[in-house]
Amino acid sequence: MTIRDVADYCGVSVSTVSRVLNNHPDVSAKVRNKVLSAVRELHYVPNISAQDLGRNSSDNIGVVVRGAENPFFVNLIHSIEEAIEAAGYTMIISQIPSDADELEAGASLSRSKRLKGLVFLGGCFNYTASEVAAIDIPFVCCTFTNEFGDLDSDSYSSVCVDDRAEAIRAVRYLIEQGHRRIAILLNDREDESVGQLRFLGYCDALKEAGIDYDDGLVEETGVYSMEAAYRAAKRLFARRDDFTAVFVTADSLAMPVLKAANDLGRKVPDECSVIGFDGLTMSLYSIPTLTTLVQPSEKLGEEAVQTLLNVIEGKAKHQQKVLKTTLRKGESVTVVSI
Amino acid sequence: MTIRDVADYCGVSVSTVSRVLNNHPDVSAKVRNKVLSAVRELHYVPNISAQDLGRNSSDNIGVVVRGAENPFFVNLIHSIEEAIEAAGYTMIISQIPSDADELEAGASLSRSKRLKGLVFLGGCFNYTASEVAAIDIPFVCCTFTNEFGDLDSDSYSSVCVDDRAEAIRAVRYLIEQGHRRIAILLNDREDESVGQLRFLGYCDALKEAGIDYDDGLVEETGVYSMEAAYRAAKRLFARRDDFTAVFVTADSLAMPVLKAANDLGRKVPDECSVIGFDGLTMSLYSIPTLTTLVQPSEKLGEEAVQTLLNVIEGKAKHQQKVLKTTLRKGESVTVVSI
DNA sequence: TTGAAAGCGCTAACAT
């Protein structure tokens, strides 16, 4: 059952059928109806592969997820999928390890699946214009931006929160509660990803409050995993007992920190406050409930897709959008008792 | 960059390149190597649409996820994606709400994306042969089976654990620790999904130990969400204080149960033991660490895809595979103190 | 072992 069959059945040419199917204007109402009912009668369904080949494109949007072990991405991916689906496109997802090259993954996906556009999740984006040249389709960075690279702002889109400013807010909140010796637990302070930005925000907030930076209060997990976070937290607690609060740069890492504190008999928040970042649903049920900055994950996904589609469809230029987090006060932060 | 370019670059014909790319035998080692390195040098990636058109088929495998809010599916989806990718197919995912009709979603996906096969995740499978007739491609049920329907066992594949038997094992373990009054918290005891099977296993284990079933010890969340589980747990703890253990049919629901117990001052495990099901990574970091039955999620995904591909490629018939869980002893279950 | 050429089903100039 091809377009040819439909054409023969109606006594018209294939191009006429193609026109009807693609809502082109130059078709008489009579013919259009005849074709449409033939399509229905014959249960004709277009062959997408042939369509794509003919158009030399597809309705595929690629989503490259770097470090899919981050639970924060789950909701995000879901909202991205919904937005892509709703717009009549197809999502092609590719999950790659945290240490993989997302540009290469994106470029290869783009070529093999003939993508219309790309969404990058969890990238580093320290890339330069020349490295990005391999990607010849519009793309949007979701939850991060080209902070460490030198891209032209009209060559890509991004939708994220201002990680550095939000981190300042988190640490400032701790300071407002009277904390002065504040530790930070993060993945890697120089990975040129959002973690580094949050680290910089931590430094900014300390400086702003006139608190000296103390390298011994910084603990890195090295890799992004709960297990690594648990071990890092244990190291930190073992090494120092003079800090009253810790900023953990992701909720999924903060939960192991709560566990480590518990296992070492360090009471949260009485002996040590903990603040996270991301706003995982799960962190509502940690013991104690995590205080955290909630990222607008639904909105991030929707906006990312919308921004990308606007570029693809020529409705708008590339944009950099910045959304806000919400401070969710849980039970893991308390006023410092001096 | 097409196969033509590669051919010209090597001074051979397109058919030769095609042969190399498709691992056809009749190519000399010399030419094969030349082509292979050219492919690498030129960063050639085949155009899937053209491949599909030429072969008159697609390499799309659909994955219909019902209730993607279940964190247990995250790893599973990842392993499914890897397996699909590794086999040279493309995953097309569709996440639908818990109350949606997965068969309809699958059938529609199948038609529009020309799927080769379907993986169902989190379905109910109380469907009958006539309802399934709408799906004219091979499919595999992952993490559940047609327990409540009347399908012919050679008309579909399934890869899952024996939920009922494993639930027996969980409850039996509690009984071995001396527990007699054991509550259960689940989604819905009659939803004809894995939850119901686990409920039946719970009943079996009680009966086997000569413990009377007590309807007042059964608490349903109604919908599948952590919030609902938290509220259900609070209801249960408020209503009864005579049970010493609770079996929660999913880890993601068990964590809110731990939280509810904590908030009500009910010590886990001293005053109440908790056992889960699934083996989320996150539940290693709950306070206390959850005792649970770990499902082999990687294996489930791999096997599901492999089984499906075997059918698609005509290498084997449909199969029903049953994998085993592993009891992971955490800190949430203790010997009952009488 | 290799090449030439005919499709695969559709789109989109280009004619009419």
Added chain:
DNA sequence: ATGTTAGCGCTTTCAA
């Protein structure tokens, strides 16, 4: 308004 036809990039006979 409609038809003709040349691709799109690849696979796969069929010849050589």
